[in-house]
Amino acid sequence: MGISIDPFLVALILVNFMLLGSSRLLAYIRFVAVQGVLLGLLTLTAPEGLTVPAVAMAAGSAVLKGVVFPLLLRKALGGAGVRREVQPFVGFTPSVLVGMGALAVSVWLGTRLALPFPLVSPLLVPVAFFTMLTGLFLIVSRKTALAQVLGYLVLENGVYAFGVPLASKAPLLVELGVLLDVFVAVFIMGIMVYNISREFDHIDAAQLSELRD
Amino acid sequence: MLLLALLLLPAIAGLASFAIRADGVRRGLLVLAAASHAALVAAAWVGRPAPVWGGRLALDAPGLLVLSLASLLFLATASYTVEYLRREHHEPVQDFEEGDVFTNQPEAVFTGCLLLFLATMTLVTESQHLSLLWVAVEATTLASAPLIAFHRHHRSLEATWKYLLICSVGIALALLGTFFVGVAASGASGEGPSLLLADLIAAGPQLHARWMRAAFVLFLVGYGTKMGLAPMHTWLPDAHAEAPSAASALLSGALLNCAFLGILRSQQVLAATGQAEFGRGLLVLLGLLSMAFAAVFVLGQSDYKRMLAYSSVEHMGILALGVGLGGGAVFGAMLHAVNHTLAKGGLFLLSGNVLRAFRTKSTAVRGLARVLPVTGVLWVAGMLAITGWPPFGTFMSEFTILRGALDGGRFWIAALYLVLLAAVFLAMGRIMLSMAQGQPEGALARHRVPEPLLSVAAPAALLLLSLLLGLVLPGPLREVLEAAARAVGGP
Numbered sequence: 001m002g003i004s005i006d007p008f009l010v011a012l013i014l015v016n017f018m019l020l021g022s023s024r025l026l027a028y029i030r031f032v033a034v035q036g037v038l039l040g041l042l043t044l045t046a047p048e049g050l051t052v053p054a055v056a057m058a059a060g061s062a063v064l065k066g067v068v069f070p071l072l073l074r075k076a077l078g079g080a081g082v083r084r085e086v087q088p089f090v091g092f093t094p095s096v097l098v099g100m101g102a103l104a105v106s107v108w109l110g111t112r113l114a115l116p117f118p119l120v121s122p123l124l125v126p127v128a129f130f131t132m133l134t135g136l137f138l139i140v141s142r143k144t145a146l147a148q149v150l151g152y153l154v155l156e157n158g159v160y161a162f163g164v165p166l167a168s169k170a171p172l173l174v175e176l177g178v179l180l181d182v183f184v185a186v187f188i189m190g191i192m193v194y195n196i197s198r199e200f201d202h203i204d205a206a207q208l209s210e211l212r213d
Numbered sequence: 214m215l216l217l218a219l220l221l222l223p224a225i226a227g228l229a230s231f232a233i234r235a236d237g238v239r240r241g242l243l244v245l246a247a248a249s250h251a252a253l254v255a256a257a258w259v260g261r262p263a264p265v266w267g268g269r270l271a272l273d274a275p276g277l278l279v280l281s282l283a284s285l286l287f288l289a290t291a292s293y294t295v296e297y298l299r300r301e302h303h304e305p306v307q308d309f310e311e312g313d314v315f316t317n318q319p320e321a322v323f324t325g326c327l328l329l330f331l332a333t334m335t336l337v338t339e340s341q342h343l344s345l346l347w348v349a350v351e352a353t354t355l356a357s358a359p360l361i362a363f364h365r366h367h368r369s370l371e372a373t374w375k376y377l378l379i380c381s382v383g384i385a386l387a388l389l390g391t392f393f394v395g396v397a398a399s400g401a402s403g404e405g406p407s408l409l410l411a412d413l414i415a416a417g418p419q420l421h422a423r424w425m426r427a428a429f430v431l432f433l434v435g436y437g438t439k440m441g442l443a444p445m446h447t448w449l450p451d452a453h454a455e456a457p458s459a460a461s462a463l464l465s466g467a468l469l470n471c472a473f474l475g476i477l478r479s480q481q482v483l484a485a486t487g488q489a490e491f492g493r494g495l496l497v498l499l500g501l502l503s504m505a506f507a508a509v510f511v512l513g514q515s516d517y518k519r520m521l522a523y524s525s526v527e528h529m530g531i532l533a534l535g536v537g538l539g540g541g542a543v544f545g546a547m548l549h550a551v552n553h554t555l556a557k558g559g560l561f562l563l564s565g566n567v568l569r570a571f572r573t574k575s576t577a578v579r580g581l582a583r584v585l586p587v588t589g590v591l592w593v594a595g596m597l598a599i600t601g602w603p604p605f606g607t608f609m610s611e612f613t614i615l616r617g618a619l620d621g622g623r624f625w626i627a628a629l630y631l632v633l634l635a636a637v638f639l640a641m642g643r644i645m646l647s648m649a650q651g652q653p654e655g656a657l658a659r660h661r662v663p664e665p666l667l668s669v670a671a672p673a674a675l676l677l678l679s680l681l682l683g684l685v686l687p688g689p690l691r692e693v694l695e696a697a698a699r700a701v702g703g704p
Contacts, residue, residue, distance in 0.1 A: 062543070063593065075544075080384040101223060105437060113423075113424070113427070115396055116396065116399050116400065116421060117399050117400070132389070136382070139378070139382060148378055151386070152378065152381055153380060155382060155385050156385055156388075159385055159386075159388050159389045159392070160391050162389060163388075163392045163395075166392055166395040166396065167397070170342070170344040170395075171269070171342075174269075174342065174344045174345050174348060175344075175349035176501060177344075177345065177352075178347070178348055178388070180348075181348055181351040181352055184352075184355045185351070185354075185355055185377070185381055188355055188358055188359070188377065189378075189381075190378055192358075192362070192370065192373060192374055192377060195362070195365065195370055196370050197368045199365070199366070199370055208370075208371040208374055208375070209371075210367070210371060211368060211371055211372060211375075211450075211454075211455070213450070213510055213513075213514070213519070
């Protein structure tokens with residue numbers, strides 16, 4: 001308690017914009033790691049405060065998203081021997097503009113969907129929506145398979161941020177289950193990225209377009 | 214305790230499979246675990262297991278129904294898989310479609326993931342807590358993705374990638390939906406019922422209506438992606454066509470039902486808030502849309518596994534439509550889930566036999582009945598079963614849904630439903646009958662391909678059950694189907 005949440009939320013917004021505007025996969029991995037750590041800190045502001053399980057969950061999630069995932073994805077990238085750019089369908093300046101639009105939509109959504117209980121910060125819901133929209137946009141607008149994995153992680157982070165004030169609704173074991181799922185998902189996606197790059201000599205998901213009717 | 218045993222048995226056997234070196238032992242374990250799981254499910258029919266972990270794990274009628282289908286199909290698939298794995302190669306093999314060389318995944322990974330897949334599906338059916346349900350559904354995606362990538366060639370990698378990404382993104386939306394239910398259940402101070410299904414249904418009218426509607430839409434999109442409802446079905450034909458046929462059978466016959474259960478759970482909560490009509494309208498819409506998409510893509514299909522996959526989209530549409538129509542159609546939908554599992558599971562296993570003998574997935578295959586006499590006969594029977602011909606069970610369930618639509622006075626929907634069913638019947642009938650008839654080409658014309666007993670026993674048994682269900686509906690099954698239908702808004 002007593003921790004102000006707003007600086008973290010503003011930092012999350014900035015990280016989202018940096019993701020939209022950068023071109024290098026390594027930078028992506030770094031930004032998503034920062035976002036993971038910020039989210040871990042965010043969970044400490046949950047209504048039930050600094051209980052032992054809450055701190056453990058926050059630390060676990062921060063370590064997973066801030067350290068384990070980046071190492072894993074870097075390994076998938078390192079083994080790939082591929083171009084290190086994200087290969088966008090949509091250029092970086094338009095992407096940032098889309099981001100601004102998404103932020104506006106998120107703020108509007110935040111005012112439309114009023115939560116029935118008071119929140120630690122009125123910014124929380126808009127930031128969560130903005131992060132989700134950023135993730136979705138990255139998935140559809142970046143060609144590289146690895147960038148899509150990172151987009152999925154950003155989306156998941158956004159959903160997770162929305163769930164912060166509701167943390168007490170689910171038992172700890174279930175929360176661990178959510179975290180485990182995300183971990184295994186990224187792990188398997190990492191293996192897939194590695195296999196795709198070996199098979200196709202690239203990790204360009206746009207070329208995964210042979211199966212169609 | 215039975216509930217935990219059902220979960221732990223396949224989970225432990227699956228983990229053990231990764232470690233076992235001897236192929237024979239591992240295959241034996243697969244069949245043993247499948248048979249024991251089926252026996253435990255049978256025990257659950259005799260005496261309903263008590264809830265555990267504060268009611269978070271329990272088996273109600275819809276859960277028992279989906280679990281039984283998964284377990285039965287898994288048993289059939291396990292016996293087929295043993296034969297399949299015996300004939301698969303460990304060394305690099307040449308891809309018969311494009312000629313490049315690939316190596317299969319280690320068999321231990323395939324068997325292990327198969328068993329873990331069963332464990333995660335069991336967890337879906339037992340989950341009574343919405344967050345736990347989400348964890349379980351996402352886990353099914355993760356356990357089944359390596360199955361699709363068994364043949365490590367680029368088509369299966371592409372299919373796996375689409376499956377993983379599209380389903381994971383879809384299911385992330387379902388997690389948001391779960392949080393929305395949490396908000397809907399919160400009072401001004403943030404307190405309120407837990408996310409246990411029973412608590413939410415009991416709290417019913419106190420839930421915030423607007424948040425609940427938004428949550429339902431997210432569930433429908435999220436779990437609907439996994440269930441293969443159009444227009445979120447795009448991963449399904451690729452994954453079902455590229456996976457080994459045993460995995461295709463499970464994905465189509467067992468996994469889609471699990472995702473359907475997720476949608477049923479959200480409809481249950483929505484109905485408790487007094488907004489059942491909102492959910493039903495959307496289910497009817499997506500149901501008809503899925504049937505229409507499937508009809509269009511089956512019509513011009515040149516790949517028989519993709520044809521079966523699109524037929525799954527159609528049947529998932531029928532399930533959604535049945536629940537959406539309400540009344541007697543809900544019972545029809547529950548019965549249809551059973552029939553679809555039996556018929557489609559059998560057909561996908563048969564498609565594996567065809568693929569092995571003819572080495573192509575093209576619908577230009579001819580002379581199936583000559584080259585593979587047993588598979589050929591079953592293939593035609595399967596065609597009749599899946600397109601709803603009497604006396605197969607599908608006819609009964611599709612007819613029940615039609616009667617539900619007519620009783621409710623929804624004549625336009627009934628007419629559209631009939632037209633789409635007829636379109637898919639004509640398309641599938643044309644493709645599958647011409648595959649069975651005619652003269653095979655090349656070397657296949659001169660000698661018959663052997664058909665080991667294990668490769669035809671399971672599909673024959675599944676299709677026989679489908680036939681029997683059309684003739685007689687056993688009392689206990691009827692009771693469970695009725696209880697399941699009542700739980701999700703039937704009479």
